[in-house]
Amino acid sequence: MHAEVLLRPGMDMMVDPRVDFYNYANGTWMKTAVIPSDKPAWGSFVELGDTNWQKIKGILEETSTLKSPTPGSIEQKVGDFYASAMDTAQIEKQGIKPLDSYFQQINAIASRTDLVNEIVSLQKCHMDPLFDGSVAVDEKDSDHMAFYLSQGGLGLPSREYYFSDLFVKVRQAYQEHIKAMFILLGDSPDIASRNAQTVFEIETELAKDSRKMVDLRDAIKNYNPMNLDIMMKLAPNFLWKEYFDSIGLGSDPHGVVGQPEFFTAVDHLLQERSLDDWKSYLRWNLINNTAKYLGSAFEDEHFHFYLTVLNGTKQKEPRWQRVARQTDSSLGEALGQLYVSKYFPPEVKKRASEMISSILEVFHGRLEHVEWMTPETRQKALQKFVALRVKVGYPDKWIDYSKLQIDRDSYVTNVLRAHAFEFHRQMDKLNKPVDKTEWHMTPSTVNAYNNPTGNEVVFPAGILQPPFFDPSADDAVNYGGIGAVIAHEITHGYDDQGRKYDAKGNLKEWWTLKDAAQFKERSQKLVAQFSNYEALPDLKVNGELCLGEDIADLGGVSIAYEALHHIKGRENEPSLIEDLTRDQRFFLAWAKIWRSKYREEYLKNMITVNVHAPGQFRAIGAPSNLSEFFTAFGIKPGDPMWFPVESRAKIW
Numbered sequence: 063m064h065a066e067v068l069l070r071p072g073m074d075m076m077v078d079p080r081v082d083f084y085n086y087a088n089g090t091w092m093k094t095a096v097i098p099s100d101k102p103a104w105g106s107f108v109e110l111g112d113t114n115w116q117k118i119k120g121i122l123e124e125t126s127t128l129k130s131p132t133p134g135s136i137e138q139k140v141g142d143f144y145a146s147a148m149d150t151a152q153i154e155k156q157g158i159k160p161l162d163s164y165f166q167q168i169n170a171i172a173s174r175t176d177l178v179n180e181i182v183s184l185q186k187c188h189m190d191p192l193f194d195g196s197v198a199v200d201e202k203d204s205d206h207m208a209f210y211l212s213q214g215g216l217g218l219p220s221r222e223y224y225f226s227d228l229f230v231k232v233r234q235a236y237q238e239h240i241k242a243m244f245i246l247l248g249d250s251p252d253i254a255s256r257n258a259q260t261v262f263e264i265e266t267e268l269a270k271d272s273r274k275m276v277d278l279r280d281a282i283k284n285y286n287p288m289n290l291d292i293m294m295k296l297a298p299n300f301l302w303k304e305y306f307d308s309i310g311l312g313s314d315p316h317g318v319v320g321q322p323e324f325f326t327a328v329d330h331l332l333q334e335r336s337l338d339d340w341k342s343y344l345r346w347n348l349i350n351n352t353a354k355y356l357g358s359a360f361e362d363e364h365f366h367f368y369l370t371v372l373n374g375t376k377q378k379e380p381r382w383q384r385v386a387r388q389t390d391s392s393l394g395e396a397l398g399q400l401y402v403s404k405y406f407p408p409e410v411k412k413r414a415s416e417m418i419s420s421i422l423e424v425f426h427g428r429l430e431h432v433e434w435m436t437p438e439t440r441q442k443a444l445q446k447f448v449a450l451r452v453k454v455g456y457p458d459k460w461i462d463y464s465k466l467q468i469d470r471d472s473y474v475t476n477v478l479r480a481h482a483f484e485f486h487r488q489m490d491k492l493n494k495p496v497d498k499t500e501w502h503m504t505p506s507t508v509n510a511y512n513n514p515t516g517n518e519v520v521f522p523a524g525i526l527q528p529p530f531f532d533p534s535a536d537d538a539v540n541y542g543g544i545g546a547v548i549a550h551e552i553t554h555g556y557d558d559q560g561r562k563y564d565a566k567g568n569l570k571e572w573w574t575l576k577d578a579a580q581f582k583e584r585s586q587k588l589v590a591q592f593s594n595y596e597a598l599p600d601l602k603v604n605g606e607l608c609l610g611e612d613i614a615d616l617g618g619v620s621i622a623y624e625a626l627h628h629i630k631g632r633e634n635e636p637s638l639i640e641d642l643t644r645d646q647r648f649f650l651a652w653a654k655i656w657r658s659k660y661r662e663e664y665l666k667n668m669i670t671v672n673v674h675a676p677g678q679f680r681a682i683g684a685p686s687n688l689s690e691f692f693t694a695f696g697i698k699p700g701d702p703m704w705f706p707v708e709s710r711a712k713i714w
C-alpha cells in the first residue's frame with residue numbers, strides 16, 4: 063500500500079504551470095508561509111530541521127535529568143553538556159571568568175614567539191586567527207592525511223564583505239559591533255573604538271589578499287605542497303619553525319598551503335603592526351568565538367550582529383535549540399548514537415539502500431552510454447564509479463569520546479574542551495592511515511554529502527525522513543525528493559571539481575583534453591542559465607559560484623527521473639494521484655523540497671558566499687533542461703516557462 067503524500071495543498075491552481083511553474087507548485091505555500099521570527103529563511107529543509115530539533119530536544123532533556131548516569135558514558139557527557147548550557151544563572155554569575163587564563167595569556171605576549179604560540183593556542187580551540195591550520199586527507203595522496211594552511215582570520219563571512227557596495231552598512235555595523243564587544247570586555251569607549259579600528263584594518267588587509275569565493279572552488283589552484291622552506295620563503299617574518307613545533311608537527315611538516323599569496327600578505331602585516339595591535343586582534347578573535355557561550359550581554363551583542371545584521375533574523379531561537387545545535391556540533395557522534403537508536407529503524411535504512419542501488423544502476427548506464435565521452439576517459443570514469451563507497455544512516459564505528467571531559471561546571475569550558483579534543487583527534491591522524499569509515503556529518507543532520515577524496519557519498523539518518531523520504535509514500539514523490547538528492551550527491555563526483563578526483567580520491571588530471579573541453583562547454587550552459595536568475599533587484603545569482611551544485615541538480619533530477627521509470631513490479635499502481643500524473647508528481651515533489659522564503663539580508667549573504675542557488679531557482683533550474691518536464695506540463699515554445707532546446711545543458 064502506498065500512502066498519498068499530498069502535493070496539492072501547497073500548490074496554486076490559479077497559476078498556469080506553463081507561465082510560472084514555481085508558483086504553480088508552491089504558490090499557496092508562498093502566500094501563506096511566514097518566516098518564523100527566529101529564522102533567516104524558511105522552506106522544506108528548515109522545516110524538517112525544526113521537527114528534527116524537537117526530537118533531539120527530547121533526548122537532551124532525558125539525558126540531562128537521568129538520576130545517576132555512568133560517569134564517562136555518552137549519556138553523562140551529553141546530559142551534562144546540555145545542563146551546563148541551560149544553567150543560565152551559573153553562566154551569568156561566571157561572566158568571562160572561565161576565559162581568564164586565555165585573556166591573561168594574550169595580555170602577556172611580549173615577543174614574536176609569544177605571538178606565534180598564542181595563535182597556535184587559539185587554533186587548537188577551533189579558532190582561526192590570521193589563518194587556518196587544520197588536518198584533512200591529502201588531496202593528491204588520499205591514503206594519507208595532511209596539514210593544511212589556508213586563508214582565514216576574518217570576522218565577516220568572506221572577502222567580498224570587506225569591499226562590495228552591497229555591504230557598506232554591514233561594514234559600519236560590524237565596526238560598531240567590535241567596539242561594543244571590547245566595551246563588554248571592560249575597555250573604555252575610547253580605547254574600545256581604537257581597538258575596533260585596529261581589528262577592522264587588520265581584517266581588511268587580510269581580506270585584500272584573500273581569494274574570492276569563486277576562486278576558492280578551484281581544487282587544483284588551492285593545492286600547493288608546503289614544507290618549512292616554502293613557508294619561510296612565503297612569509298619570512300613569521301616564525302614557522304616555532305609554529306610547527308608548537309602545533310605538534312615538528313621540523314618537517316609535509317602539508318599543503320591553499321593560497322600562497324595570502325601568507326605573503328600575512329607576513330607584511332606582521333611587520334607593519336605592533337604587538338599591541340596583535341593583542342587587540344587576538345582578544346577579538348577569542349571573544350568573537352566564545353560570545354555565544356557566555357552570559358546574555360555577550361550573547362545578545364553577538365546575535366545582533368551575526369544573525370540580525372548579517373542575516374535579518376529578528377529573534378533568537380529558543381535557548382534549548384541553540385544549545386541543541388551546539389551539542390550536535392561538539393558531541394555529534396555521542397548525540398548521534400542516542401538519536402539513531404531512537405529514530406532510525408533498520409527498515410528505513412533498508413528501503414533507502416534499495417533506492418540508492420536503483421539510482422546507482424541508472425548512473426552506471428549513463429556513464430556507459432553518454433555520447434560525448436572518449437573510450438579512454440569513459441573507462442576511467444567507470445572505474446571510479448565502481449569504486450564509489452555509499453554510507454547510509456550512521457557510522458559503523460563511533461568516535462571514542464573517553465578522553466573528553468564534560469561536567470556541569472561551565473558551558474564555555476565544555477565547548478572549548480570539545481574543540482581541543484577535536485583538534486587533538488585530528489592531529490593524531492597525521493601519521494596513521496586514513497580511516498575510511500569516518501563521517502563528516504553527524505547522523506542527525508538534515509543533509510547529505512559527497513566526499514571527493516574518499517570517493518564516497520553519505521546520507522545521514524536526519525535526511526531520510528519526510529518530506530524527502532517517506533517509505534510509505536508513492537514512488538514519484540520519493541524519487542522527486544530523496545531520489546534526486548541521492549543522485550545529486552553521486553553526480554558531485556562528476557561535477558566541475560569532483561571530476562578531477564580519480565577512483566582512489568586523488569586530485570589528478572585523468573581526463574583527455576577533448577573530454578575536458580566537452581565537459582566545460584556543456585557546463586557553461588548552466589553558468590549562463592543560472593547567471594540570468596535575479597534574486598533581488600540588480601542582484602543576480604553567481605552562475606560560476608554555484609556551478610558544481612547546478613551540475614549535481616541536473617544529474618540528480620535527470621537520473622532520479624529515469625530510475626523512477628525503471629522500477630519493476632509497480633504496474634498496478636494508480637497512474638493518477640491527486641489527479642496528477644506520475645511525472646507531474648515527480649517534478650512537483652522536486653519543486654516542493656526547494657520552496658523557500660528568505661530574508662533580504664540572508665539572501666545577499668547566500669548569493670555572495672553560498673555555492674547553492676536560492677531554492678526558487680533550484681526548483682525550476684534543473685527541470686528546465688529536461689524535455690520530460692516540458693511534456694509533463696504541456697509547456698510549448700512561446701510559453702514563458704519554455705527554455706529553448708539550444709540553451710539546455712545535457713551533461714550526464
Ligand SMILES: [Zn+2]
Nearest residue numbers: 550554611614
Ligand atoms: Zn550538492
